[in-house]
Amino acid sequence: MKKTITTGILALAMFGAAYAQNTKWNIDKSHSSINFAVDHLVISETTGKFEEYSVNTKSDRTDFTDVVFDFTAQIKSVNTDDAKRDEHLKSADFFDEKNYPVITFKSKKFIKIKGNAYKVTGDLTMHGITKTVTLSAKFGGIIKDPWGGTRAGLKVFGEIDRYDFGLKYNSVLEAGGLSIGQMIRITCNIELIKV
Template sequence: MATTRWVTDPMHSEVQFKVKHLMITTVTGYFGQFNVEVETEDEDFTKATKVLFKADVDSISTNNEQRDTHLKSADFFDAASHGQVKYEGKNFEKVGENEYKLHGDLTIRGTTKPVTVNVEFGGIVVDPYGQTKAGFTVTGKINRKDYGLMWDAVTEAGSVVVSDEIKLNCEIQLVKQ
């Protein structure tokens, strides 16, 4: 079997997270700079020998400059000391028709914990330029405090300002190399 290398198509991929604010609305954020590298046997992703995701913390955006600066500070991601978020996939498990679980290790702020994400495989196609592409929707949840993102505040009425649970939603398109 030949090893096939896949890399992110940044024009057709996005990495998004959502967090409850004041427990009444949801704030959405993105990482603008990230990369996914996958190595497979031929085009079979269940036999992936490498799944590596990295995002640059400085590229975080919630469409609010003040909040983004706070997220990059030592209260949250501490971008000055920990410039990247990293996920290293260990096992790609088929659980249904085009549905998978990706088991791996997520590192934020120098803390690494096992995380399993849900992966929906969209398929493989050849685009109009002759490039072979594979598409995935990746979803999951983490607890921010597991990674040292401990900042907390409570309103005068006792409401939590930022929830501990972070929802992940990624649309990833890979290009075969």
């Protein structure tokens, strides 16, 4: 019985090793961006981005269905083109950079829906709270660049509820409604270079 259990464990380990991703991809930041948008005063939206971030990616398949990646954004790098607003976003009213200096996302599944349409599911940690979220994705494919490298393109987009992560700061307008939207729209354009 003990031998059977040991054999089973070894088989599982070998199976896992056989399907472990070996191909690494580095992000090309000059052709990538991490953006967000939120409604403002009900009638418009405010946009922003994170200037400092990293993405660790591994995938062996040409359709990226085996991709695993983790993403980290530095709160200190938030940029909405308004220094005063950026400082407010870093404060305890919002991201609370002092206690929670990063946002992270760790992928769990990258599922092909149809054509180049995918769904990505993973654990998003923000403001000290971790939630599993599912976002839409578009896989642009893999090409050879003019300099002999291999590149892949991804776009990840969708909405998250900031209240789920304890980001509940708001103010009520005189005419009714809230000045800052609850849902945050995320758009990440990622270009990767095969290592």
